[in-house]
Amino acid sequence: MSVERLAELLVERQPCVVLTGAGISTESGIPDFRSPTGIWRQFDPAEVATIDAFLANPEKVWEFYGARLGLLADVEPNDGHRTLADLEARGLVLAVVTQNVDGLHRKAGTREIVEVHGSLANAVCLEDGTRVPADEVELPVPRCPRCGSVLKPGVVMFGEYLPEEALEKARRLARDAGLLLVVGSSLEVYPIAALPEETLAFGGAVAIVNRGSTSWDGQAEVVVDAGAGETLRRLAELVA
Numbered sequence: 001m002s003v004e005r006l007a008e009l010l011v012e013r014q015p016c017v018v019l020t021g022a023g024i025s026t027e028s029g030i031p032d033f034r035s036p037t038g039i040w041r042q043f044d045p046a047e048v049a050t051i052d053a054f055l056a057n058p059e060k061v062w063e064f065y066g067a068r069l070g071l072l073a074d075v076e077p078n079d080g081h082r083t084l085a086d087l088e089a090r091g092l093v094l095a096v097v098t099q100n101v102d103g104l105h106r107k108a109g110t111r112e113i114v115e116v117h118g119s120l121a122n123a124v125c126l127e128d129g130t131r132v133p134a135d136e137v138e139l140p141v142p143r144c145p146r147c148g149s150v151l152k153p154g155v156v157m158f159g160e161y162l163p164e165e166a167l168e169k170a171r172r173l174a175r176d177a178g179l180l181l182v183v184g185s186s187l188e189v190y191p192i193a194a195l196p197e198e199t200l201a202f203g204g205a206v207a208i209v210n211r212g213s214t215s216w217d218g219q220a221e222v223v224v225d226a227g228a229g230e231t232l233r234r235l236a237e238l239v240a
């Protein structure tokens with residue numbers, strides 16, 4: 001199946017909502033989680049990415065996220081992020097729902113973004129909800145400037161609920177989408193992996209741009225197994 005067919009769908013099945021995962025950011029140098037070079041081949045998520053691990057040993061968890069923050073300071077959006085911002089500006093993308101916590105869609109200029117797994121851009125106090133910008137966080141164990149409790153990275157950890165407002169907005173967008181375009185996600189992490197079901201149930205179509213297969217490939221109108229940057233760039237040219 002082809003990018004040409006994807007371009008037809010993008011024009012015919014408006015509005016288009018894009019769902020992105022870690023695969024759109026690998027070309028910026030940020031490893032994904034589950035592929036052979038992914039983060040979970042190096043770290044055990046049970047030790048660094050669960051809320052229980054954080055409560056038991058915040059210093060160890062902050063060591064992991066501190067390293068990720070250091071990496072993020074130097075990364076830039078790639079063609080994939082930039083093309084989605086361009087398509088939004090041209091009225092062909094309504095919103096980007098992202099599982100990523102790296103802030104690169106915002107940096108690329110996308111305006112309508114739903115960050116369903118939170119963001120590394122800030123840390124949050126579990127006691128009083130205070131948010132502190134990441135560049136003001138002091139390691140090894142940052143504390144709330146108001147109440148002194150330990151701050152948690154502003155991302156959703158395993159064992160935590162997703163932010164209700166963001167999740168509801170993502171579901172609404174998926175239901176209203178004429179086309180849900182999934183980019184760079186293995187679609188293994190629920191409840192976000194269920195968004196294609198919402199789109200299909202309400203008569204929309206699903207398209208997938210991802211290296212490797214996903215469990216939704218069989219129900220997608222188009223599947224492009226290729227790099228996100230080159231595929232989106234070509235897509236934008238075809239609809240110019």
Ligand code: NAD
Binds near residue numbers: 039100185226227228
């Ligand atoms: P995932 O690792 O499960 O899947 C990423 C998919 O993208 C894989 O199928 C991989 O083969 C594919 N891929 C890798 N590079 C690609 C490229 N250049 N072009 C096209 N496809 C490519 O990631 P997911 O589905 O996003 O899983 C969700 C979890 O990953 C979320 O919890 C999210 O917060 C987290 N995560 C985020 C970041 C980030 O913010 N950049 C990085 C790692 C993980």
